[in-house]
Amino acid sequence: EADIYQTPRYLVIGTGKKITLECSQTMGHDKMYWYQQDPGMELHLIHYSYGVNSTEKGDLSSESTVSRIRTEHFPLTLESARPSHTSQYLCASSERGRTGDQSTEAFFGQGTRLTVV
Amino acid sequence: KNQVEQSPQSLIILEGKNCTLQCNYTVSPFSNLRWYKQDTGRGPVSLTIMTFSENTKSNGRYTATLDADTKQSSLHITASQLSDSASYICVVSDRGSTLGRLYFGRGTQLTVWP
Numbered sequence: 001e002a003d004i005y006q007t008p009r010y011l012v013i014g015t016g017k018k019i020t021l022e023c024s025q026t027m028g029h030d031k032m033y034w035y036q037q038d039p040g041m042e043l044h045l046i047h048y049s050y051g052v053n054s055t056e057k058g059d060l061s062s063e064s065t066v067s068r069i070r071t072e073h074f075p076l077t078l079e080s081a082r083p084s085h086t087s088q089y090l091c092a093s094s095e096r097g098r099t100g101d102q103s104t105e106a107f108f109g110q111g112t113r114l115t116v117v
Numbered sequence: 118k119n120q121v122e123q124s125p126q127s128l129i130i131l132e133g134k135n136c137t138l139q140c141n142y143t144v145s146p147f148s149n150l151r152w153y154k155q156d157t158g159r160g161p162v163s164l165t166i167m168t169f170s171e172n173t174k175s176n177g178r179y180t181a182t183l184d185a186d187t188k189q190s191s192l193h194i195t196a197s198q199l200s201d202s203a204s205y206i207c208v209v210s211d212r213g214s215t216l217g218r219l220y221f222g223r224g225t226q227l228t229v230w231p
Contacts, residue, residue, distance in 0.1 A: 006160075033219075042121075042206075042221040043161075090160050106151075106208075106219065108160030 006109035021076045023091030032074040035090040081116045119144040123222035138225045140190040140207035148212035155204045
């Protein structure tokens with residue numbers, strides 16, 4: 001089983017609250033990702049990081065923000081949660097592949113199921 | 118547009134039977150293709166990863182094939198078990214950037230009945 005952890009697993013909060021979803025990995029991976037997944041739908045990349053102090057927005061527009069102060073830690077923050085943020089959030093990590101060869105494995109956390117009421 | 122299409126969307130089979138899931142992609146330039154198993158409410162877990170030069174790869178009762186010319190892949194599950202009930206996701210990575218961007222299919226929801 002992969003050494004990547006997300007907390008909390010489930011979260012129900014009220015509209016307007018600030019929340020932080022935690023993601024940590026102990027594999028020393030440079031690359032980390034946040035995905036959003038609605039039931040029965042594909043994963044959408046919302047944020048990624050190549051390494052410490054490197055963060056980029058993904059394909060899906062998101063009102064969340066991320067930080068990468070330490071290699072192992074990649075938290076995602078919502079300043080003011082809304083019902084439209086209700087979804088499953090998945091964190092993943094992978095090694096930085098060699099140039100031209102990106103066959104490195106991506107490991108996923110268990111996910112955080114967020115419900116905003 | 119880079120896309121990954123999976124079929125069928127859902128599948129129900131009886132325990133002990135075999136099944137094959139399909140994945141077609143348009144991702145270019147192609148780097149690798151992965152099959153993941155995702156149990157309900159959990160994160161995806163890797164089953165196989167295949168590069169351009171690999172045609173088939175097995176992992177226990179799971180066998181993946183790849184035809185890079187036709188841009189098709191299949192995942193064959195042999196002697197299905199109840200624990201195989203899950204969503205199976207095809208993920209294709211491009212080599213056009215250092216990120217190795219991952220493109221996800223919507224998955225095939227497999228249900229195995231006793």
